[in-house]
Amino acid sequence: MVRTQDDVIRSTDLDALSCRVACVSKGYLEDEFLKPIVSGLIKFQPLYSAPNTQFVVTRNLKKQLFQAKLPIISRGSYIRVKSIDCLVDSFLSQHEGTPCQIVSLGSGSETRPFKLLPKYPELNYVEIDFAKSVKVKKYSILADAVLRSRLGVEAAETIPSTYDEFAVASPDLHTENYHLFSLDLRSIDRTCSKQTLEDNGVKFDVPTLILSECVLCYLEPEDSNRVLSFFLREIPDGSVIVYEPMGGEGDDNGKMFGKVMEANLATRNISLPSLFTFGTLARQSSRFERLGIKKVKCLNMETIFDNWISPETMRRISRLELLDETEEWKLLSEHYCLCYCTWGSFAIDKKISM
Amino acid sequence: MPSLSTVLTATRIIQDVKRCIVIPENDVRQLCFLSQELLMQESNIQLIDTPITICGDIHGQLHDLLTLFRIAKDPPETKYLFLGDFVDRGFYSLETFLLLLCYKVRYPDRIFLIRGNHESRQITSVYGFYDECLRKYGNANVWRYCCDVFDYISLGAYIMGASGESGGVFCIHGGLSPAVEKIDEIRLIDRKQEVPHDGSMCDLLWSDPEENIPAWAISPRGAGYLFGYDETKKFLHRNNLSLIARAHQLVMEGYKEVFDHGLVTVWSAPNYCYRCGNVAAVLTLSDDLERTYTVFDSVLQDCNEIPSKKPVADYFI
Numbered sequence: 001m002v003r004t005q006d007d008v009i010r011s012t013d014l015d016a017l018s019c020r021v022a023c024v025s026k027g028y029l030e031d032e033f034l035k036p037i038v039s040g041l042i043k044f045q046p047l048y049s050a051p052n053t054q055f056v057v058t059r060n061l062k063k064q065l066f067q068a069k070l071p072i073i074s075r076g077s078y079i080r081v082k083s084i085d086c087l088v089d090s091f092l093s094q095h096e097g098t099p100c101q102i103v104s105l106g107s108g109s110e111t112r113p114f115k116l117l118p119k120y121p122e123l124n125y126v127e128i129d130f131a132k133s134v135k136v137k138k139y140s141i142l143a144d145a146v147l148r149s150r151l152g153v154e155a156a157e158t159i160p161s162t163y164d165e166f167a168v169a170s171p172d173l174h175t176e177n178y179h180l181f182s183l184d185l186r187s188i189d190r191t192c193s194k195q196t197l198e199d200n201g202v203k204f205d206v207p208t209l210i211l212s213e214c215v216l217c218y219l220e221p222e223d224s225n226r227v228l229s230f231f232l233r234e235i236p237d238g239s240v241i242v243y244e245p246m247g248g249e250g251d252d253n254g255k256m257f258g259k260v261m262e263a264n265l266a267t268r269n270i271s272l273p274s275l276f277t278f279g280t281l282a283r284q285s286s287r288f289e290r291l292g293i294k295k296v297k298c299l300n301m302e303t304i305f306d307n308w309i310s311p312e313t314m315r316r317i318s319r320l321e322l323l324d325e326t327e328e329w330k331l332l333s334e335h336y337c338l339c340y341c342t343w344g345s346f347a348i349d350k351k352i353s354m
Numbered sequence: 355m356p357s358l359s360t361v362l363t364a365t366r367i368i369q370d371v372k373r374c375i376v377i378p379e380n381d382v383r384q385l386c387f388l389s390q391e392l393l394m395q396e397s398n399i400q401l402i403d404t405p406i407t408i409c410g411d412i413h414g415q416l417h418d419l420l421t422l423f424r425i426a427k428d429p430p431e432t433k434y435l436f437l438g439d440f441v442d443r444g445f446y447s448l449e450t451f452l453l454l455l456c457y458k459v460r461y462p463d464r465i466f467l468i469r470g471n472h473e474s475r476q477i478t479s480v481y482g483f484y485d486e487c488l489r490k491y492g493n494a495n496v497w498r499y500c501c502d503v504f505d506y507i508s509l510g511a512y513i514m515g516a517s518g519e520s521g522g523v524f525c526i527h528g529g530l531s532p533a534v535e536k537i538d539e540i541r542l543i544d545r546k547q548e549v550p551h552d553g554s555m556c557d558l559l560w561s562d563p564e565e566n567i568p569a570w571a572i573s574p575r576g577a578g579y580l581f582g583y584d585e586t587k588k589f590l591h592r593n594n595l596s597l598i599a600r601a602h603q604l605v606m607e608g609y610k611e612v613f614d615h616g617l618v619t620v621w622s623a624p625n626y627c628y629r630c631g632n633v634a635a636v637l638t639l640s641d642d643l644e645r646t647y648t649v650f651d652s653v654l655q656d657c658n659e660i661p662s663k664k665p666v667a668d669y670f671i
């Protein structure tokens with residue numbers, strides 16, 4: 001299989017997923033849908049490779065997915081998932097009983113729709129990712145009775161099980177209120193029009209929360225700005241959550257963490273084009289404000305960890321494992337941000353406690 | 355005086371480690387045994403005289419340790435005190451520890467080691483040293499030999515100034531303990547054990563200074579305490595000290611003095627975990643205890659002969 005640049009970017013979903021796997025196995029998080037998603041990935045992702053190499057791919061996938069993680073990585077992944085969950089819950093409870101929508105950009109192996117759709121019948125959930133990722137997720141869903149039932153999907157007549165069958169299978173999956181479809185985000189408002197999105201289940205007339213959990217950071221700043229401007233223009237009642245790394249700014253000292261991160265990720269061929277453009281909380285805020293969004297909040301993950309977690313939860317998670325890396329935790333967590341902003345009805349000032 | 359065979363073994367291993375050749379299991383066992391014999395005789399608090407070069411955490415960053423020795427001169431030319439945390443996190447914990455042990459058995463009066471909180475079975479099973487040994491040897495024997503040595507490493511050091519008794523320097527990996535008022539009390543600890551989860555031995559290896567509190571506070575690390583200005587001043591006064599030199603915490607500038615220059619943190623692992631972008635430092639104390647800091651940066655070399663994973667640091671991506 002030729003590995004394209006998009007494949008490299010797609011592979012970052014494995015990192016995110018393996019962190020959640022570690023969080024669940026250590027007891028930081030509970031996620032009953034992770035297991036079927038992981039088994040699906042292990043089953044279908046290798047079908048992109050030539051039959052004689054599939055077993056190697058499977059072995060490597062398993063190795064990566066179940067790799068041990070250091071305590072700071074578990075803690076950081078925990079706070080990432082949980083803080084976004086809390087904001088999503090806050091949004092949904094504010095719109096309970098009325099139609100609303102979540103559009104998850106680059107959703108990868110995210111499991112939120114399985115949890116949320118049965119709970120909020122008025123919710124429309126849209127997941128967008130590259131075709132290859134979407135196809136794996138679609139068949140992971142179709143192959144598992146629990147995931148199917150959460151979304152109300154019928155069992156498929158046939159499930160592809162070879163390279164050839166998988167190659168011709170169609171990637172997208174649509175139900176009445178769940179839409180998993182393939183799109184290169186960079187094409188939004190260029191080759192992909194509002195109509196295309198509408199045809200794929202995106203609604204433009206309901207309160208909408210757009211999620212970007214480590215996704216827009218893989219786009220050039222102009223591309224990510226165009227994606228956000230598009231939704232800002234087309235959706236009257238919209239809100240956005242962005243979680244991503246920040247490289248810092250200023251002299252070498254200010255940018256040191258980002259520079260090292262850039263160099264480290266470059267060895268995997270991954271680049272983060274906006275790492276310095278949106279490299280600080282101030283730069284992040286002004287990026288949203290410049291697009292015309294009035295209510296903007298940007299916090300680093302250290303602040304969130306210190307302020308959003310209730311004493312009980314803090315006691316629980318500090319007991320899970322010894323964390324010897326306190327200064328490193330500070331350094332790492334202050335270089336990640338959670339920005340949430342709205343040009344609609346989402347009250348973002350509500351105090352969050354988890 | 356080390357015996358001729360000890361000298362020969364140590365010299366050979368030093369060369370092989372520097373060339374990144376895997377040290378046979380049997381040699382590791384022998385070296386660990388020799389080291390144990392030697393360390394066993396040292397007291398909990400070693401008395402060392404000046405001049406001395408004090409180094410903080412190394413964390414398996416072998417190439418950076420070699421840089422340190424290049425800049426500050428190999429033992430025996432320079433006399434060294436290492437403040438613990440030789441292993442974990444970096445990809446060459448074993449080689450790092452073996453190199454230090456070789457120097458120790460070869461020049462026992464020119465290099466001193468004290469124990470860090472990572473020199474423990476429990477911590478090394480989480481932070482990489484155990485996995486590294488397993489990866490390199492296919493079994494955990496080498497890890498076990500090393501852990502047995504950990505139990506014998508002394509806890510701290512006292513550096514006398516030229517003027518003799520007063521104004522010396524207390525060296526420890528972590529910091530103070532509410533259970534220890536006088537340095538002499540540390541001498542009574544039975545140190546030959548796995549690092550306990552609480553009590554004075556644990557605190558000495560785990561505690562951190564904190565500028566914003568006066569006395570004691572709970573540590574976010576889950577072991578040891580945070581200690582403030584007042585407690586530090588009292589300890590210095592009570593023990594007639596001019597300085598506490600410790601390691602344990604990453605410092606972006608390599609070293610940091612706090613509490614009116616009464617305490618210094620020395621950190622000797624540059625670009626820690628291949629991710630942090632910090633510089634490293636060592637502290638040299640002259641005969642009249644004058645402090646000189648030498649700052650150095652990281653090198654990234656490939657050590658091809660040792661099967662090891664590439665230094666790819668983890669991020670949230």
Ligand SMILES: C[S@@+](CC[C@H](N)C(=O)[O-])C[C@H]1O[C@@H](n2cnc3c(N)ncnc32)[C@H](O)[C@@H]1O
Nearest residue numbers: 010012013016106107108129130184185213671
């Ligand atoms: C680091 S993963 C995050 C996955 C998920 N949001 C999470 O946090 O668990 C990044 C995801 O964004 C997707 N992605 C990146 N650039 C994209 C683009 N231009 N179009 C569609 N998806 C993209 C990748 O395929 C991948 O699934």
